[in-house]
Amino acid sequence: MYSLARKFFFTLSGEMAHQLALESLDAAWRLRLTRLMAAPPIHAPVEAMGLTFPNAVGLAAGLDKNADHLNSLGSLGFGFIEVGTVTPKPQPGNPKPRLFRIPEQEAIINRMGFNNKGMAHLIAQVKKRQYSGLIGINLGKNLTTPVEKAVDDYLLGLEAAFPHADYITVNISSPNTPGLRSLQYGEALKQLLQPLKHRQQQLADEQQRHVPLLVKVAPDMNRDELQSLADCLREVAVDGVIATNTTLDKSQVSEFKNGQEEGGLSGRPLTEKANQMTAQLTEALEGSLPIIGVGGIFSAADASERIKAGATLVQLYTGFIYKGPQLIHECAEAIAAIRPLAPKGNESRGN
Numbered sequence: 001m002y003s004l005a006r007k008f009f010f011t012l013s014g015e016m017a018h019q020l021a022l023e024s025l026d027a028a029w030r031l032r033l034t035r036l037m038a039a040p041p042i043h044a045p046v047e048a049m050g051l052t053f054p055n056a057v058g059l060a061a062g063l064d065k066n067a068d069h070l071n072s073l074g075s076l077g078f079g080f081i082e083v084g085t086v087t088p089k090p091q092p093g094n095p096k097p098r099l100f101r102i103p104e105q106e107a108i109i110n111r112m113g114f115n116n117k118g119m120a121h122l123i124a125q126v127k128k129r130q131y132s133g134l135i136g137i138n139l140g141k142n143l144t145t146p147v148e149k150a151v152d153d154y155l156l157g158l159e160a161a162f163p164h165a166d167y168i169t170v171n172i173s174s175p176n177t178p179g180l181r182s183l184q185y186g187e188a189l190k191q192l193l194q195p196l197k198h199r200q201q202q203l204a205d206e207q208q209r210h211v212p213l214l215v216k217v218a219p220d221m222n223r224d225e226l227q228s229l230a231d232c233l234r235e236v237a238v239d240g241v242i243a244t245n246t247t248l249d250k251s252q253v254s255e256f257k258n259g260q261e262e263g264g265l266s267g268r269p270l271t272e273k274a275n276q277m278t279a280q281l282t283e284a285l286e287g288s289l290p291i292i293g294v295g296g297i298f299s300a301a302d303a304s305e306r307i308k309a310g311a312t313l314v315q316l317y318t319g320f321i322y323k324g325p326q327l328i329h330e331c332a333e334a335i336a337a338i339r340p341l342a343p344k345g346n347e348s349r350g351n
């Protein structure tokens, strides 16, 4: 059934297809039909960062940027949903077109540029949701905020999101906000993360609730950069890392239609790179922080491989677009089968 729907949606432009598919999903949810579109949810709890994830497969950030579709997406069997990237103020993002499919390679290039309705809208949506699963809120900075002042936007985001999120992600790896990725390196990273960690602790004391803080990173790093990133994440003691965002390396798609569009590449061409990065990060972190593995997961085998490379949980985006809701079930089942009772990265810090 999904392959038929996909055929239709793929006749539309990338962004229109995306919007229409989500609206159709919402309509199906209102008619209580979404359960017919996906296999029953897998219950295979994973303990990580003091949270219990119903299963190991989440939705990656960027598909539900405004938390407008939590109920319908949540009914498909995801163990958790990451909404955003949200910025403090609403912003339009880059001019359209800005989302391009490369079907021959099961890939997408996007240069959305954090189009979103702002934090106030997202929080209102999160508050009125019926979805009862875990929610991550992914934070970014407004385009008009200079990179040197990025910490101000992330602090605003942290404070607004804290009471409503199960975990919070600091996204410094989108290639579509000029200068953002520079925050992943050296002193800039430490100067960003230390105040955020400090504020997280204060908020936890005030609200008597620990909300894990994760950092989402790019795959385009050499080994030295990755080691220094890992050292900093450990020193600041963030709660986890999400690897990876989209890549700027388009060598695998450059000869296909849309393959030279500006933006970040996701999907099948990212599988191997994201796998390697997960393995390298696991080594660099010496297993001290849980990793959420994302990038090019298209099958049960891909999901299992990511867990074997060291990830505790995985997220889907482009694979979900190409393969449909069935992929959630397949991946969750495969992970449960290889890790029946032994979740990793699960030092409980209490909630």
Ligand SMILES: Cc1cc2nc3c(=O)[nH]c(=O)nc-3n(C[C@H](O)[C@H](O)[C@H](O)COP(=O)(O)O)c2cc1C
Pocket (backbone or CB within 6 Å): 060, 061, 062, 063, 065, 084, 085, 099, 108, 110, 112, 114, 138, 171, 174, 216, 244, 245, 246, 265, 266, 267, 268, 270, 294, 295, 296, 297, 315, 316, 317, 318, 319
């Ligand atoms: C159209 C599109 C929009 C995205 N928007 C965001 C975003 O707002 N924030 C973010 O952290 N990642 C965003 N991502 C990156 C995904 O969350 C994911 O990290 C990346 O696509 C790799 O996974 P995949 O190969 O399964 O798609 C976006 C990806 C796509 C394709």
